[in-house]
Amino acid sequence: MPAIAFGTYASDGREAPAVICEGAVYDAGALREAGLHVPQGNWSNGEAAQFLENLCADHSDWVAIAGGIRAAAAAGKVRAVAGDARLCAPFRPGRIFCAASNFVDHADEMGTVLAAKAESKPYMFLKLEDCVIGSGEPVRMPAETSQLDWEVELAAVIGKRARHVSVADALSHVAAYTVVNDVTARDMNVRGDYPFKFDWFQGKCHDSFAPFGPWMVPASQIPDPQKVHLSLSVNGRMMQEGTAEEMIWKVNEQIAYLSTIVTLKPGDVIATGTPTGVGMGRGIFLKRGDVMTAAIAEIGEITNPVE
Structure with missing residues (x-):
């Protein structure tokens, strides 16, 4: 606490x-x-x-x-x-930048083949304000999905504008850290009616798909965000456990990378990736009535039912 x-x-x-x-x-x-x-x-x-x-x-x-x-x-x-x-929810961020396949074991469980880090850069996507809910609020399962999934992530909350910042200076732009659950409809992440393989907007941006909270911890209380411990359980069964040390792209590297594309502003949030143990890798998915608890030991936990 x-x-x-x-x-x-x-x-x-x-x-x-x-x-x-x-x-x-x-x-x-x-x-x-x-x-x-x-x-x-x-x-x-x-x-x-x-x-x-x-x-x-x-x-x-x-x-x-x-x-x-x-x-x-x-x-x-x-x-x-x-x-x-x-x-x-502590507040309603207008922009949530999310890191994809940022843990090697998670990429492996998803069948994602990654280039060497030296030959690559972070892969980011966006979630929107209406995705955000607080602890205790329900995740609303779309009728079109049968593969609803979970992803516990450390969220960095920006407090100082960042544009072309260095990796060394990046963490000075973080005001606080919190927990986010990057809920995903896996079967809606792909489509065959266009020549493009993925549709992450359709799979990840539904209302209620970003449980967020339970509060924001000042960054000075988490001097090394790579040391935090993440976990997620479904109906009391532990599904994900890991530490942020396992990230491919560290929090400061993600901030520096994003700042080469956009000006990060106070209130922006960066969801920094999830460890192994998601439902897709296990071959099991959420159903209505399930309850998820996403936690970071150094911050707190958020619990959300599925309806």
């Missing part, structure tokens, strides 16, 4: 920014009113870019700030939000 994380909670028909301190959820505005430090910006109402830019520039000691919140709560100066509040 990170010392501090930033999310969004819903209560009484409204959404508001939250600070998660050692598992307890606090209203960000209430913490500010109590004189406690929260970077400026209401990320729950469309100001995510401003907040993430401020967070990226903020080098506070989050462990010390967590101690201050804990002390204020013990003194009755602040209190956690009511128990009926639920966490939503």
Whole structure:
């Protein structure tokens, strides 16, 4: 559990920014009113870019700030939000850049033959805002698919504009990290009515196909994103386990590569690839009523039913 994380909670028909301190959820505005430090910006109402830019520039000691919140709560100066509040997606990114076949074992299980890294570059695609849902929300299975699949991934949230950045400097543009599940309809990823082999828009961009959250952890709390541990279970059965050290293209290399094509902006998200263990490789797929839990040990977990 990170010392501090930033999310969004819903209560009484409204959404508001939250600070998660050692598992307890606090209203960000209430913490500010109590004189406690929260970077400026209401990320729950469309100001995510401003907040993430401020967070990226903020080098506070989050462990010390967590101690201050804990002390204020013990003194009755602040209190956690009511128990009926639920966490939503932390914010709704307009662009989610996704890395394909970025773990060797995952490429192998998919039958993907990769060129040597020295002769290659990252393969990226996009997911859209309407793909995003929070933990607890259902993934809606299209009637056209019988091969719905899962992919747990580390997501890097950009907080500083990046254009033609170096690999060495790339991580300084990350404000936070979170978890994303790159849900995919495998049988809709291919088509035979055009001479093009793949259609990843059709297979990956349906509404609800990017569970995201449960909160954002400031990048300074994850000094080496390649050390995080990823896992995903379906109905309690472990399907994926791995570490980000197994990536072909590291997080900083993906950021540097993308910045040669587009200007990365605060609020952009990069889903950095998935380890082995997806349904396609196992010959099993999701069905309505299944429940997925995608987790990164250093961040948290998101649980989503399929309907």
